[in-house]
Amino acid sequence: MESHRFLFSIFLLVSFICASSSRPVIRLYGDRTRKFLRDDDGLYCESWRFTVETNDAGDWKSIPSRCRQFVEDYMTGDSYRSDSTFVADDSLEFARDVEVAADGHDAWVFDIDETLLSNVPYYQAHGFGLEEFDEKSFDAWVDLADAPALPASLSLYEELQQLGFKIFLLTGRSEHQRNVTETNLRRSGYSNWERLILRSASDQGKPATLYKSERRSELKYEGYRLHGSSGDQWSDLLGFAQAQRSFKLPNPMYYIP
Amino acid sequence: MESHRFLFSIFLLVSFICASSSRPVIRLYGDRTRKFLRDDDGLYCESWRFTVETNDAGDWKSIPSRCRQFVEDYMTGDSYRSDSTFVADDSLEFARDVEVAADGHDAWVFDIDETLLSNVPYYQAHGFGLEEFDEKSFDAWVDLADAPALPASLSLYEELQQLGFKIFLLTGRSEHQRNVTETNLRRSGYSNWERLILRSASDQGKPATLYKSERRSELKYEGYRLHGSSGDQWSDLLGFAQAQRSFKLPNPMYYIP
Known part of the structure; x- marks a missing residue:
């Protein structure tokens, strides 16, 4: 009986962790990506080129200096x-x-x-x-x-x-x-x-x-x-x-x- | 005489190659690019992705296996x-x-x-x-x-x-x-x-x-x-x-x- 309760507590704890971390795990990716975009010229410029070639960038007057x-x-x-x-x-x-x-x-x-x-x-x-x-x-x-x-x-x-x-x-x-x-x-x-x-x-x-x-x-x-x-x-x-x-x-x- | 004929043959061959390759100076770039596209998966796949994201590729059913x-x-x-x-x-x-x-x-x-x-x-x-x-x-x-x-x-x-x-x-x-x-x-x-x-x-x-x-x-x-x-x-x-x-x-x- 006691072991059942223990297992159920573990189950609840795991469920809680999963539930509360499902959004934030994703959010962390966002921050990590922003950091890369800030620090990594290659990654930044590849993504900039993507938006230029797909017309996502809209009007632009000159390429980014970096x-x-x-x-x-x-x-x-x-x-x-x-x-x-x-x-x-x-x-x-x-x-x-x-x-x-x-x-x-x-x-x-x-x-x-x-x-x-x-x-x-x-x-x-x-x-x-x-x-x-x-x-x-x-x-x-x-x-x-x-x-x-x-x-x-x-x-x-x-x-x-x-x-x-x-x-x-x-x-x-x-x-x-x-x-x-x-x-x-x-x-x-x-x-x-x-x-x-x-x-x-x-x-x-x-x-x-x-x-x-x-x-x-x-x-x-x-x-x-x-x-x-x-x-x-x-x-x-x-x-x-x-x-x-x-x-x-x-x-x-x-x-x- | 024999060697003259041989040299003349070489001359003809070179002339032919040059003549057929004079546009081919430009063409050479094309051929070189084709070679790269054939041999270099990275370059090929980057270019393939370009045509997919710009809608140049038209309809396609699956990605290239390479x-x-x-x-x-x-x-x-x-x-x-x-x-x-x-x-x-x-x-x-x-x-x-x-x-x-x-x-x-x-x-x-x-x-x-x-x-x-x-x-x-x-x-x-x-x-x-x-x-x-x-x-x-x-x-x-x-x-x-x-x-x-x-x-x-x-x-x-x-x-x-x-x-x-x-x-x-x-x-x-x-x-x-x-x-x-x-x-x-x-x-x-x-x-x-x-x-x-x-x-x-x-x-x-x-x-x-x-x-x-x-x-x-x-x-x-x-x-x-x-x-x-x-x-x-x-x-x-x-x-x-x-x-x-x-x-x-x-x-x-x-x-x-």
Whole structure:
């Protein structure tokens, strides 16, 4: 009898401990995670990158200063090329399943900067996104027409053309940059796009999401079937008149609303 | 003469290699990246995770077998908790700027599985997503009502309530799981939600994006202002009647279309 009571007390004690510690055990994890986020730049910057690439971060003007080296390592090491290649592979896998019709209206939309062309040489000289965007110096870089192709995107671009897709280039660059943009695209290996769409005077100041949605909308109105859209910014992909599938390329250097 | 012919053959061979590799300077990067993707599980799985979290991967049924350990390490180590915490912080930062009105119609929508509650104990016993989803065994786990809270989400949930948001829980779980779901939520620390919305009989078989968009649409029709929406699946967040801001939580274990 006595041993039963003892066992029951033990049972009660264990139940109490379990009950009262079930929340706090969890809470401790939270504090531990916060400590890591405070002390561990690698962990912090990986998580920051997660929120940037998933669009959780919202609007941001420059990378966290503690992530400068992290972003440089990512952009100039294997990870960026690997991520881009994986995205291109996903895109192509989807594209191969599209039944391309004979009417020439199966289309793919590409953004340009950090999608077809890489501005890493520019950002390398500007802190990999640590410095806030400076339009004047960036435009001077654009005028050089010297941005290299993103290798994975160039391959994808060519394979889409072979599959019969019409390629539309939809960029936030302005109409006055048409010539240098075409020169740069050709110089880095691109050719035979169907149309290059740049911001006209009336598009200036429009959020990218709206400007690009309007242009996609016009393409749809012209009868083009927008199967895929590739861009490094969510503003390349979201909004209205979206493509059937959107492909987000990596870019932890800057954000365009 | 013989040696000239030999040298000429070498010259031709080298010319051929150079000619076919001149674009290939760029291509070489591509090939190198492909080699890394083939040989380096870490790089491969990081890139795979990128495409999953950005929704580039499209529909997928199970994780790549070579990424089983990677996903386990991610889910049970610091990275998952760190990423979740970062997303919760972004959410709260946005929520704090919302002017909450006195009419009680400022709302936030939460998904449940892998958003408020963690099914890691279940997936730990099922290969962290390597096994294809088995509804029967998962439902048996749900019936235990034993899923722990995601610490970062529980904190966010409580802080949103303190800010005056009405909380709507919008889950892919079915109406017949209402009791166990409520029991589980309470047991893991959640309380005072405004409404728990589950799939009714007529919602069975609907894609999650459509079902969730319809329900959000009804909330908007009732006059609720959907400021934020939190979910681990893009089907929690995309579609119509979207919240003003969507917050994608990490989940490399499974995909719900």
